[in-house]
Amino acid sequence: MTRIPRAYAPFPLSRPRRTRRTAALRDLIAETRLGVNDLIWPIFVTDVPGADAPVASMPGVTRVTIDGAVRAAAEAAELGIPALCLFPYTDPALRTEGCEEAWNPDNLINRTIRAIKAEVPDIAVMTDIALDPYNANGHDGLVRDGVILNDETVEALVRMALAQAESGADILGPSDMMDGRIGAIRRALESAGHQDVAILSYAAKYASAFYGPFRDAVGASGRLVGDKKTYQMDPANRDEALRLVARDIDEGADMVMVKPGMPYLDICRAVKEAFGVPTFAYQVSGEYAMISGAIANGWLRDEVILESLLAFRRAGCDGILTYFAPRVARILAERA
Numbered sequence: 001m002t003r004i005p006r007a008y009a010p011f012p013l014s015r016p017r018r019t020r021r022t023a024a025l026r027d028l029i030a031e032t033r034l035g036v037n038d039l040i041w042p043i044f045v046t047d048v049p050g051a052d053a054p055v056a057s058m059p060g061v062t063r064v065t066i067d068g069a070v071r072a073a074a075e076a077a078e079l080g081i082p083a084l085c086l087f088p089y090t091d092p093a094l095r096t097e098g099c100e101e102a103w104n105p106d107n108l109i110n111r112t113i114r115a116i117k118a119e120v121p122d123i124a125v126m127t128d129i130a131l132d133p134y135n136a137n138g139h140d141g142l143v144r145d146g147v148i149l150n151d152e153t154v155e156a157l158v159r160m161a162l163a164q165a166e167s168g169a170d171i172l173g174p175s176d177m178m179d180g181r182i183g184a185i186r187r188a189l190e191s192a193g194h195q196d197v198a199i200l201s202y203a204a205k206y207a208s209a210f211y212g213p214f215r216d217a218v219g220a221s222g223r224l225v226g227d228k229k230t231y232q233m234d235p236a237n238r239d240e241a242l243r244l245v246a247r248d249i250d251e252g253a254d255m256v257m258v259k260p261g262m263p264y265l266d267i268c269r270a271v272k273e274a275f276g277v278p279t280f281a282y283q284v285s286g287e288y289a290m291i292s293g294a295i296a297n298g299w300l301r302d303e304v305i306l307e308s309l310l311a312f313r314r315a316g317c318d319g320i321l322t323y324f325a326p327r328v329a330r331i332l333a334e335r336a
């Protein structure tokens with residue numbers, strides 16, 4: 001906790017409202033700012049005919065084809081958004097118990113990375129490392145007799161990471177919450193000559209009901225058998241989040257993430273204060289659905305978008321993954 005020194009002379013010598021009187025004065029004393037350069041834009045890609053359609057539980061979000069992803073990258077570059085994060089809606093026929101499609105060098109995500117890198121080379125491309133979009137049962141790991149296997153899954157994730165690095169990904173985002181995966185991926189990248197590929201670890205990822213709409217978007221909702229509580233964190237825990245962040249940094253993560261975002265701002269603040277590493281938060285699909293649903297119904301004004309994102313900056317985050325990224329970039333550009 002920051003200790004507040006005595007900050008004010010007694011009233012009326014001090015009148016804190018003096019520095020709130022005009023927009024210029026408020027700007028001068030603002031402690032945090034939100035810029036377009038703080039945003040990572042997650043998008044959903046598909047090559048399944050007809051699946052490039054709006055996601056019902058995420059008003060305003062549409063799955064795109066590979067060409068659409070390239071157009072999104074160009075749009076992001078135009079708007080000044082530094083990074084895109086890619087998630088696949090995989091052909092149901094390619095979702096298997098063995099998840100082999102996850103490390104196919106020509107899978108949807110790897111083709112998308114190459115297409116974006118060929119057309120919009122300067123945009124940073126982030127990927128997701130977890131098996132759920134390729135898994136017949138919707139889990140992030142391989143499942144045997146109802147148990148999510150750790151070490152076998154890590155081997156699969158390493159293959160997946162190498163294929164993405166080979167395709168030109170700039171940032172790998174392991175979101176699977178298996179133990180030991182950051183170290184294993186980092187060692188494999190080093191041996192394969194991909195020493196410059198960054199890892200943004202989903203280090204403090206909670207077993208959250210706020211991911212529901214995402215699972216619709218990647219087509220995993222109907223499949224998931226059980227829940228993810230044996231690998232994702234218990235929302236009750238904070239010390240454990242700090243231990244996991246420490247571990248992932250030790251294993252070679254360059255940046256760390258807290259997820260979900262808004263209900264977990266205390267974790268963001270704790271992580272930033274304890275480690276001072278690049279810290280990100282994911283304003284997840286459920287948060288997006290709440291905010292955009294309320295705006296669409298006229299229950300909230302769209303100013304809540306900027307307010308919600310500024311709160312992440314105030315909590316210590318260096319950046320935010322948000323489906324609002326292009327909308328926010330436009331709002332910020334209008335205000336500049």
Ligand SMILES: NCc1[nH]cc(CCC(=O)O)c1CC(=O)O
Pocket residue numbers: 128130132140175176210211212213214215228283284285286
């Ligand atoms: N492991 C996959 C993954 N990567 C990002 C999200 C959620 C993102 C969101 O809700 O916006 C999930 C879903 C999950 O863990 O079930």
